Amino acid sequence: MAKIAVFDSGLGSLSIICQIQRAFKSEIIYFADQQSYPYGKKSRAQLEKIIQQSIKLLEEFSPNFIVVASNTPSLMLNLSTPRIFDVRPPLKEARKITKSKQIGILATESAIKSKGLSQYIRQNIPKSFKIFKINGSKLVDLVESGKFLTEKNYCKKIIKKELQILDQNLIDVVTLSSTHLPFLKKYLEKEFPNVQFIDSGSIVVQKIFSKTKNMQSKNNSLKIFTSGNTKNFQSKLLKIGIKNKVNFLSF
Known part of the structure; x- marks a missing residue:
């Protein structure tokens, strides 16, 4: 049985988890570190501490693999090892x-500014x-x-305002370089029908599957665990059809 720990600062991990579950059977430990949200406004030093603490915490579950389900630390830190998968913009695609x-790269403020x-x-x-390089931090907040579930008109307004650059240039492909952003894909495609929006979820899942194909469940x-308010997080998950109990976990 493959045991996979997946974490980021909140709902973003779910865009990776859903693709993992569609591709193969596994046991997933999901840690939404809402106490550290948003990764996208943290310094390199702050992120390094947060990621190290998160990995150490998840090691207690003895996972076969750990997925750092966020582009921001993946770009700012050297994380990739045989047991740790990171997520990066799908630029080759x-x-x-x-x-x-x-090509547009839609990512958080910290990722956009990073070396x-x-x-x-x-x-x-x-x-x-x-x-x-397009700052998508306000879209991550949606x-x-x-709000992407409850305030559709507001979301459309923010998306249109934040992505004016797409109307002003000949950008025809945008990478959704935050794992939160695939949740807005329908909004984005409707507002910008001539732009193709792609994320790196399937690429990461393929890499994981290649390592776990002999460990199928x-x-x-x-x-599910969160370092934030469990009731609030449970409420958000229920709105997107996830009924699993949310437990508290923090370092």
Whole structure:
């Protein structure tokens, strides 16, 4: 049986977890570290401490693998090991899809400003392409607050305001480089029908599956923990159809 621990600062992990559960059966430990939300406004030093503490905490569950389900620390820190998977913008995929050679990277404030992202772009994108780094922290807030479920008109207004750059340029592909952002994909596609929005969830899942294909379970199981208010988090999960009990966990 494959036991996989998945964590980030809140709801973002679910976009990865749902894809894992569709791809194969496993036991998942989900830790929403809401006490540390948002990762996207933390310094490198703050994130390093948070991630190290989170990994140490999750090691107590003896997982086979740990997924750092957030682009921000994945870009700002060196996390990838044989047992730890990180999540990064799917730039190689975007490069194959774009016809205009103009690609948007929608990510948190910290990720956008990080040296790690600049380096990652240089490694994966030729100079003949034009890259737009777009701060999506306010869109991440729409998801974590739960407003994407209850305040649709407000969400449309914020998305239109924050992504004016898409109307002003020939950007035809945008990477959803925060695991929160796939929850807004329907909004984004409706507002910008000529732009293709892609996330890295399936890429990460393929990597995990290659390591776990000989450890398959008969059923999926999901244990949920948060460092925030368990009742509030339970309420958010119920609105998206997840009825699992939420337990408190913190370092």
